[in-house]
Amino acid sequence: xxxxxxxxxxxxxxxxxxxxxxxxxxxxVVIFGGLLCSYIMHRxxxxxxxxxxxxxxxxxxGTNTFVLLTSSYFAVRAHFEAExxxxxxxxxxxxxxxxxxLMFLVIKSFEWTHEIQEGLTITKNAFWSFYYxxxxxxxxxxIGGAVIMLVVAADAKKNKxxxxxxxxxxxWHFVDVVWIFLFPLLYIAK
Amino acid sequence: xxxxxxxxxxxHGSHGSExxxxxxxxxxxxxxxxxxxxxVAGPVVGDLVGSxxxxxxxxxxxxxxxxxxxxxxxxxxxxxxxxxxxxxxTAVVFMFLFYAGVSPDVMEHHGRNWKNIxxxxxxxxALKEHSEHGGHGEHSEH
Numbered sequence: 529x530x531x532x533x534x535x536x537x538x539x540x541x542x543x544x545x546x547x548x549x550x551x552x553x554x555x556x557v558v559i560f561g562g563l564l565c566s567y568i569m570h571r572x573x574x575x576x577x578x579x580x581x582x583x584x585x586x587x588x589x590g591t592n593t594f595v596l597l598t599s600s601y602f603a604v605r606a607h608f609e610a611e612x613x614x615x616x617x618x619x620x621x622x623x624x625x626x627x628x629x630l631m632f633l634v635i636k637s638f639e640w641t642h643e644i645q646e647g648l649t650i651t652k653n654a655f656w657s658f659y660y661x662x663x664x665x666x667x668x669x670x671i672g673g674a675v676i677m678l679v680v681a682a683d684a685k686k687n688k689x690x691x692x693x694x695x696x697x698x699x700w701h702f703v704d705v706v707w708i709f710l711f712p713l714l715y716i717a718k
Numbered sequence: 719x720x721x722x723x724x725x726x727x728x729x730h731g732s733h734g735s736e737x738x739x740x741x742x743x744x745x746x747x748x749x750x751x752x753x754x755x756x757x758v759a760g761p762v763v764g765d766l767v768g769s770x771x772x773x774x775x776x777x778x779x780x781x782x783x784x785x786x787x788x789x790x791x792x793x794x795x796x797x798x799x800x801x802x803x804x805x806x807x808t809a810v811v812f813m814f815l816f817y818a819g820v821s822p823d824v825m826e827h828h829g830r831n832w833k834n835i836x837x838x839x840x841x842x843x844a845l846k847e848h849s850e851h852g853g854h855g856e857h858s859e860h
Contacts, residue, residue, distance in 0.1 A: 561813030576844035712777035
C-alpha cells in the first residue's frame with residue numbers, strides 16, 4: 529500500500545505531517561489565546577467576576593489538572609516506546625492516555641451537572657458564558673484527541689505508522705497546556 | 719518513525735540510556751506535580767495572609783513555569799527546529815496585539831468622551847446584589 533505523502537515528504541526539513549500538526553497548534557494558540565485574552569480583560573474590568581468564580585469547584589478543577597498532567601506523562605511514554613520501535617507498548621501507553629481523557633470528561637460532566645442544577649448556566653452572566661465556552665471548547669479538544677489517539681493506537685499495536693504517536697502526543701500536550709492556564713483563570717483567581 | 723525523530727532522540731542527550739531518558743521524564747512529571755500542589759496551596763495561603771502578590775505569583779507565575787516544562791520537555795520544543803518556535807511565537811504575538819488593541823475599551827468603563835453605561839450599571843448591580851445576597855448575578859452583560 530502506498531504511504532501517505534505526509535509521512536514521506538519533508539518541507540523545511542520537518543516531516544510534513546509533523547509540520548501540519550504544529551500549524552494546527554499555531555492556529556489553536558490564536559483561538560484559545562483570543563478567548564483567554566477576552567476573559568482576562570473582562571475579569572480585570574469587572575470585579576464581580578471574582579464573586580462568580582468563587583462558585584467554581586477548585587477540587588474538581590484541581591483533580592482534572594492532575595489527571596491531564598498525568599495523561600501527558602503517559603503520552604510522552606507512548607512516544608518514547610514508539611521511538612524505540614515498540615508499537616505494542618506505545619499502544620498501551622496511548623490507551624492509558626485515553627483513560628485519562630475519559631476520566632477528565634467524567635469529572636467535567638459531574639461538575640457541569642452540579643453547576644447547571646444550581647442555576648449557573650451559560651446564559652446566567654458574562655462570567656458563566658466564558659466559563660462554559662472556554663471549558664467546553666477545551667473539552668471538545670479532549671474528545672477529539674482521545675478519538676484520534678484510539679485510531680493511532682490501533683495502528684501502533686501492529687507496529688504501523690509509529691511516527692503518528694509523536695504527532696498525537698504533541699497535540700495532547702497542547703491540550704494540557706491550555707488547561708494549565710484555564711485552571712488558575714477559572715478556578716483559582718477569585 | 720521519522721528520520722528527524724531518530725536523529726533528535728529525546729532532546730536531553732541522545733547518547734543517554736533508555737533508563738536515563740525515562741528517569742528524566744519522570745523527574746519532569748514529579749516537578750509538574752509539585753508545582754501543581756504549590757499552585758493550589760499558594761492562593762489559599764495568599765488569601766489567608768492577605769497577599770495578592772502571592773496569589774498571583776502562585777496561580778499564574780507557576781502556570782507559566784508548568785507550561786514551559788511541558789512545551790520544552792514533553793513537546794520537545796527545546797530541540798525542535800527553530801521554524802516551529804518562530805511559528806508559535808508569531809501566534810503568541812498576535813494574541814498580545816489583540817489584547818493591547820481591545821483591552822482599553824473593555825477594561826475601562828469610561829474615557830474622555832465616552833461612557834460604557836451598560837458595563838458600569840452591571841458592575842454596580844452585581845456588586846450591590848452580592849453584598850445583599852451573596853448571589854451569582856441575574857442579568858447578563860455581553
